[in-house]
Amino acid sequence: MKIEEIVEETPDIKTLRLVFLEEGMVNDFSFQAGQFCQLSVFGEGEATFCIASSPTRKGYIECSLKKVGKVTQALHDREVGDVLGFRGPYGNWFPLEGMKGKNLIFVGGGIGLAPLRSLIWNCLDARGDFSEIMILYGARSIADLVYKAELREWEARSDLKLVRTVDPGGEDGTWDGHIGFVPAILEKVSPSPENAILITCGPPIMIKFVLQAADKLGFSPDQVITTLEMKMKCGLGKCGRCNIGNIYVCKDGPVFTYRQILSLPAEF
Amino acid sequence: MGKEMKEKALSRAGQDQLIQGLRERGFRVFGPRESGGLVLFQETQSASDLPSRYSNSARSIKEFFLPAQESLLSYGVGREEIQTRYSAEEPLPTVLFGVRPCDAAYLPIIDKVFAWEERDQLYLSRREKTLIICLACEEPDEACFCTSLGYSPAGREGCDLLLTPIAQDRFFAEFVSEKGEGLLREFPHLWEEASPSDQKRRKEVEAEAKGKIKRRVEMEGIKGWLDEHFEDPLWEEISRRCIGCGACYYLCPTCHCFDIVDEGNLWRGVRRRIWDSCSFGHFTQMPAHQPRESQDRRYRQRIMHKFRYYVDRFGPIACVGCGRCIEVCPVGIDLTEILARIQERATTPAKG
Amino acid sequence: MSQPLQDKARELLEKKEVAQVIGYGEGTRAGRARPIFITSPQEASQLIWTLACVNNLAVYLTRKETRVPGRVGIVAKGCDVRALFVLIQEKQIRREELFIIGLSCPGVLSKKAMAEGKQELTEETKADKCKICLVHTPVEYDFLVGEKVDSPEPPSDPYEKIKELESRSPEERWEYWQEELSRCIKCYACRQACPLCYCNRCITEKSIPQWIEKSPHARGNLAWNLMRAFHLTGRCIGCGECERACPMEIPLMLLNQKMAKEVKEQFGYVAGMDFRAEPALATFDPKDHEDFIR
Numbered sequence: 056m057k058i059e060e061i062v063e064e065t066p067d068i069k070t071l072r073l074v075f076l077e078e079g080m081v082n083d084f085s086f087q088a089g090q091f092c093q094l095s096v097f098g099e100g101e102a103t104f105c106i107a108s109s110p111t112r113k114g115y116i117e118c119s120l121k122k123v124g125k126v127t128q129a130l131h132d133r134e135v136g137d138v139l140g141f142r143g144p145y146g147n148w149f150p151l152e153g154m155k156g157k158n159l160i161f162v163g164g165g166i167g168l169a170p171l172r173s174l175i176w177n178c179l180d181a182r183g184d185f186s187e188i189m190i191l192y193g194a195r196s197i198a199d200l201v202y203k204a205e206l207r208e209w210e211a212r213s214d215l216k217l218v219r220t221v222d223p224g225g226e227d228g229t230w231d232g233h234i235g236f237v238p239a240i241l242e243k244v245s246p247s248p249e250n251a252i253l254i255t256c257g258p259p260i261m262i263k264f265v266l267q268a269a270d271k272l273g274f275s276p277d278q279v280i281t282t283l284e285m286k287m288k289c290g291l292g293k294c295g296r297c298n299i300g301n302i303y304v305c306k307d308g309p310v311f312t313y314r315q316i317l318s319l320p321a322e323f
Numbered sequence: 324m325g326k327e328m329k330e331k332a333l334s335r336a337g338q339d340q341l342i343q344g345l346r347e348r349g350f351r352v353f354g355p356r357e358s359g360g361l362v363l364f365q366e367t368q369s370a371s372d373l374p375s376r377y378s379n380s381a382r383s384i385k386e387f388f389l390p391a392q393e394s395l396l397s398y399g400v401g402r403e404e405i406q407t408r409y410s411a412e413e414p415l416p417t418v419l420f421g422v423r424p425c426d427a428a429y430l431p432i433i434d435k436v437f438a439w440e441e442r443d444q445l446y447l448s449r450r451e452k453t454l455i456i457c458l459a460c461e462e463p464d465e466a467c468f469c470t471s472l473g474y475s476p477a478g479r480e481g482c483d484l485l486l487t488p489i490a491q492d493r494f495f496a497e498f499v500s501e502k503g504e505g506l507l508r509e510f511p512h513l514w515e516e517a518s519p520s521d522q523k524r525r526k527e528v529e530a531e532a533k534g535k536i537k538r539r540v541e542m543e544g545i546k547g548w549l550d551e552h553f554e555d556p557l558w559e560e561i562s563r564r565c566i567g568c569g570a571c572y573y574l575c576p577t578c579h580c581f582d583i584v585d586e587g588n589l590w591r592g593v594r595r596r597i598w599d600s601c602s603f604g605h606f607t608q609m610p611a612h613q614p615r616e617s618q619d620r621r622y623r624q625r626i627m628h629k630f631r632y633y634v635d636r637f638g639p640i641a642c643v644g645c646g647r648c649i650e651v652c653p654v655g656i657d658l659t660e661i662l663a664r665i666q667e668r669a670t671t672p673a674k675g
Numbered sequence: 676m677s678q679p680l681q682d683k684a685r686e687l688l689e690k691k692e693v694a695q696v697i698g699y700g701e702g703t704r705a706g707r708a709r710p711i712f713i714t715s716p717q718e719a720s721q722l723i724w725t726l727a728c729v730n731n732l733a734v735y736l737t738r739k740e741t742r743v744p745g746r747v748g749i750v751a752k753g754c755d756v757r758a759l760f761v762l763i764q765e766k767q768i769r770r771e772e773l774f775i776i777g778l779s780c781p782g783v784l785s786k787k788a789m790a791e792g793k794q795e796l797t798e799e800t801k802a803d804k805c806k807i808c809l810v811h812t813p814v815e816y817d818f819l820v821g822e823k824v825d826s827p828e829p830p831s832d833p834y835e836k837i838k839e840l841e842s843r844s845p846e847e848r849w850e851y852w853q854e855e856l857s858r859c860i861k862c863y864a865c866r867q868a869c870p871l872c873y874c875n876r877c878i879t880e881k882s883i884p885q886w887i888e889k890s891p892h893a894r895g896n897l898a899w900n901l902m903r904a905f906h907l908t909g910r911c912i913g914c915g916e917c918e919r920a921c922p923m924e925i926p927l928m929l930l931n932q933k934m935a936k937e938v939k940e941q942f943g944y945v946a947g948m949d950f951r952a953e954p955a956l957a958t959f960d961p962k963d964h965e966d967f968i969r
Contacts (some may be wrong), residue, residue, distance in 0.1 A: 123610035296581030655709025
């Protein structure tokens, strides 16, 4: 795939818009929100990224990547027009059908907004299928918020409620959102579990506390959906790296309900 | 299946002619050979290359299906385009001669993970092109415990042809699979009729070898305990002396985890698959998170994957009782001791 | 010989002079020993001292899973004490944190001898390293199990095999090592068993850039094994654990001994004999005979 556009979201996160090199490929390709892919910089390696764009937007995909290691550093050094290797889509996806007619509460932290974004736009592009939508998103600081332009877009929309927060100390004089960790703000905002599905994604420690908070708010484990991240290599259920318990995150995930998570050994 | 397995006898000279004949037909024949103080599978010209007395090869036969390293694709980055070329070549017809039944038994177990969902053609094409001729054990090693897992020194799982020594110059030959039967058709003059006393002797040899296996583990209840005890002080206790090397993992026939690495520069190079092990921290190390941060958690993964997760997912226990892990551990960790301790806990009624 | 060892360990634990004793216990296979970690006086009776006590227990002092807070009693042969000394030199542990239970050691059985079930210590059954050992009594200890013995002059030249290899042509040496290293499967048993390979992140795990290829092909094997020998230069104390742990019978000690020979000849330095000494390759001496630095 070729890089068509690069957006610098934060000092260490970039979003790449990718298009297939071969014209015809785009017609054969489809994916669902929640799935992931493997991007290659030949010579550096391959790494796993969720597809952050919505399947309703055809012709391209977007991946957001944080610069944390060898491959992500190499990806950050790429320029518009550079060619990358692509494998995918892999994994399972968010259960869109089961979400129809319900209130949706998206809870994201940091770069965790990336997989959620795919689902959010998927839902917004079919807005009538869903009831109330709330997006709760936070990051360490204002600079670390991703998709800043889209946050403004969502803020302006009347058909969803956007709640933004930064960690204590991450605010400045201009900040008009909440101040506090995402799980705490979730409890503060206290969305009702009535006819609702809560979808969360973020750093493992945030997810842990969000799951606890959702439980406190009365969400049953079947009403809460999250994504698991494990180190991956093959993406095909062969190399064993992403094996936790009886599942392979690359095949049985990365999307799981909290009910499923509860049955897994606690090592993710 | 309903079809009766064919049985014949084979002389020692016949064994040699079989190897020659296979080589003449273009098969590469690998058999156990002494090398650098070890027994390893190497190209074999004749049956006399085989060591006279040995229990098993140092490395299992898994490297013939999942090599320690292999190129997946090569890449070339030009000014205008990137070219990639898959490295896989048609595997050469291969015979593994003199494989012990425990090693052959690993194949039906691990075939499952390589054949589910996306089929691993590299592994499966090698499987298809490889003939497994097993040699039953007469002298099991002190570390062997195949019988505890339902296997046998003269077991047939994974074999295409099983040869059991029944006399100084005579083997009982069982054509276990269709591929094995092909040998019957292909070399009609090598085989002699198996007499009832041959059959009797074959059973005796197996029983004698089984009797020599002193190491015994009762597997009853172990799975159930593992299902319930992901957290347990036992994990830290049994793994304290583990120094976190990959020796048991790499020598184990059923361990199959691998890594994928790029080698080369930004213009030209190769993407490789190499053996990897969950004993290493890097296996699950992510930039901001390490799910298995200490050796006990990594050791737990070994036991759980083999004796619980693989069973739930694919059916069989991912262990054949070859005993290599016990032989090779530099710090004396003994899998059968661990299983026995688990079994003891599983079958001791809880107090209070 | 196990009795005085057990008594001392029991005493140390009873008096709470140490939080833990790392020593040898019975292995599950006849005639074997393996590392054990005891924290209560009652467990002291598990300690043994036999010809099968081959492990270098110093390796456990730098692993977080086995390093409990407080003073550690460690059972150590002469070679093991040398490893302790290098750890102290390199500030991985302080001398005060150790109670060295030294073992007066006649030698231990080789891997081959134990595999064959041999139980007597002879020139044939002795581990190679023991044949050239100069520290049958450890250089330093807080308690000695057994009598002080002088180390006999080694019957053969400790560098015999090295000199034989040195006499070969470069091509022949290359052939030799290509053959030996072809069996390497990158299991890193050598690294994990070595008390002085304690880096939290080994150079093979550093990926920006990937200094040492991880693959077990000829190039990757050469890179790893040579680089490990280089990283041990001036530090390796010759316990031979790497070679013992290697499941593929690669003569790793030849590489390490060669480097030790170079260090001895060029710097007059032998690792692990005096923990107060300055390490040869980490010290600048103004009297260095090389003049490039001036």
